[in-house]
């Protein structure tokens with residue numbers, strides 16, 4: 001049984017101790033620098049308002065689990081969750097429309113949500129101004145977490161199972177030995193530890209610094225006030241009966257506290273605070289996580305609040321605070337074991353809303369090696385190097401505070417700080433009028449204005465206002481032009497590693513599902529599975545030599561995982577930044593590439609899924625015969641210093657073949673027509689290869705992680721499947737993350753959705769129950785408040801015989 005030290009007794013630390021002890025991991029010490037059960041962290045003063053709806057399925061499920069858990073906890077005979085429901089109100093047509101979209105996020109994970117009329121909203125919350133509202137999103141099971149009380153109940157339950165909680169015990173240092181944690185040094189002495197879990201909330205960066213870890217966390221002050229008792233609330237008898245309320249259009253939220261209202265406000269300028277500057281318990285006026293109230297930032301809050309709750313006009317504010325809590329660069333928490341130090345785990349930047357769900361996933365991760373829910377969005381090892389710099393963390397954290405309630409399009413990138421990273425082709429892409437979005441910090445063209453001339457030849461169907469944001473009909477023209485001739489795609493932003501050294505083959509065979517015992521020069525698409533046969537990633541392995549592999553991976557999580565697992569003789573190196581990649585895809589790609597090399601690259605000499613080191617003009621390249629868009633074509637890699645020369649060489653020679661530069665929009669449309677899945681969107685660790693339609697990527701036999709479970713799966717008894725839905729009307733555009741419906745009931749959810757320009761149909765890949773996954777099954781997709789009919793179609797829709805790719 002490992003010795004575990006948890007740092008911090010806020011909602012996360014207490015809940016984690018509870019979850020671990022429930023699983024039999026009872027050798028636990030929770031060290032807390034404050035006093036139990038009100039230690040002075042964010043949990044100690046937060047109003048505990050819980051809105052479960054979230055664009056991320058994982059976050060919504062964390063919230064759902066938190067509500068379920070807290071609802072079942074009793075503190076001195078009273079529940080730890082007041083299920084008063086929630087209202088998010090809309091005062092503009094745009095917000096009203098968005099509430100329908102948000103209802104879709106909720107219902108697809110089983111959260112009971114619907115958009116209601118102003119009259120119904122008024123009935124639920126009589127203080128609202130009916131005439132200001134156009135409607136509201138009503139979530140029946142939202143409410144108020146009594147987090148402090150819950151901490152005590154969970155903490156005491158953990159203690160009853162053997163855990164120790166020590167207050168007034170501040171962690172000062174972390175001891176390490178042989179690359180592992182060894183002990184925590186505190187004001188009350190040293191505690192040995194095999195595993196340390198930092199649940200230190202806003203102090204997370206300070207604990208991180210003790211082990212040399214930069215955490216992408218920015219503590220920010222947030223304003224919250226309570227009114228004096230209001231006569232309008234005098235008739236209420238209990239702590240809270242009114243639904244909690246959000247008016248995102250004015251950056252406000254509200255909750256009832258007996259006869260008072262709490263008013264929270266995100267409309268002020270961001271107020272970042274460094275973790276080192278947070279006052280210690282004995283000096284802080286109220287508690288360390290509360291800064292003195294700054295009335296100048298509050299200006300405007302009550303005027304906006306009064307617009308929707310007129311009774312606030314006469315209300316007096318009697319309590320006010322600038323409370324501190326954490327924001328991250330991408331709005332997701334930090335979870336998991338840090339790759340920089342074995343045994344050092346983190347669960348931070350977590351709202352109360354998600355606290356118990358996060359703790360459960362952490363406990364499963366520690367005990368079983370993997371959580372039940374897909375947590376790649378939250379993995380502490382996901383960050384790019386630039387996301388760990390203090391300037392970036394502060395700027396993006398602050399911007400995320402500003403945008404916390406903004407109505408954001410799924411494709412909307414941050415406007416600043418940009419550009420952060422550019423690929424070696426950026427100059428040329430700018431010259432061609434690239435419309436750039438951001439990927440891993442890189443500027444990546446979505447389409448090129450220079451291709452506007454193609455519109456006279458290639459048409460796309462019209463789109464509604466929402467789906468035409470960050471979109472252009474040029475995307476369709478680029479896709480069609482590539483299918484007719486040839487296109488150049490910048491694929492540099494996809495990550496690449498080298499795995500080199502004696503034993504590399506055996507190592508990769510152990511971790512991946514691929515049949516890699518092929519000659520150097522071969523390429524294999526395969527998967528990384530966990531023990532449960534859940535898909536951890538999909539990767540493309542290029543065998544360059546006997547002990548030399550070049551691998552296209554999905555994220556830093558993959559890279560860290562492979563690095564951690566590699567034996568001493570095998571070197572795993574991230575070569576993304578030092579290299580560039582171009583996709584040369586389309587029926588004319590071979591003629592074009594052949595015109596630049598003296599090597600024979602005919603189908604016989606360089607077949608499908610084969611690679612060759614050669615020169616294109618003066619540029620040394622690795623030419624890989626594969627394409628993610630379902631066309632004859634090549635992924636071409638070279639070192640970053642040759643980037644412009646490579647682009648220019650292909651560009652010059654390409655004129656003759658109708659070469660265009662094509663953006664990510666065309667790429668995505670084409671890959672979906674071909675049924676190519678995107679990891680993290682179409683499949684995650686919650687899915688096995690059979691369900692995801694990827695069993696072809698798993699070798700027969702065993703010897704790889706997850707094999708035992710995978711081989712025991714009965715394909716005839718799967719309960720869910722990823723299917724290709726074809727919408728009845730080409731003008732019905734969906735964007736992804738919508739619920740899939742059948743006879744008015746939610747039966748699944750959309751992953752990727754794009755218009756297939758070659759086939760002239762709108763496609764949406766979706767997870768549905770196996771019994772509805774047969775071709776011809778009639779379903780619908782709920783887009784805002786419309787149900788679009790769709791039918792399960794052939795997967796893939798484009799070139800199922802692979803003639804294009806293999807010819």
Ligand SMILES: Cc1cc2nc3c(=O)[nH]c(=O)nc-3n(C[C@H](O)[C@H](O)[C@H](O)COP(=O)(O)OP(=O)(O)OC[C@H]3O[C@@H](n4cnc5c(N)ncnc54)[C@H](O)[C@@H]3O)c2cc1C
Nearest residue numbers: 008010011012033041042043046049171201323351352353
């Ligand atoms: C004003 C305000 C309103 C909010 N409203 C909501 C809301 O309505 N809904 C919602 O979901 N969330 C809300 N939040 C956010 C939420 O409160 C926090 O995200 C959450 O409480 C964090 O929980 P935690 O357990 O991670 O951290 P904390 O509760 O801060 O606990 C961390 C603990 O670690 C201890 N610690 C730190 N360093 C050390 C050390 N070196 N040694 C020992 N112990 C240490 C601290 O003393 C602290 O007790 C709000 C936050 C604020 C400030």
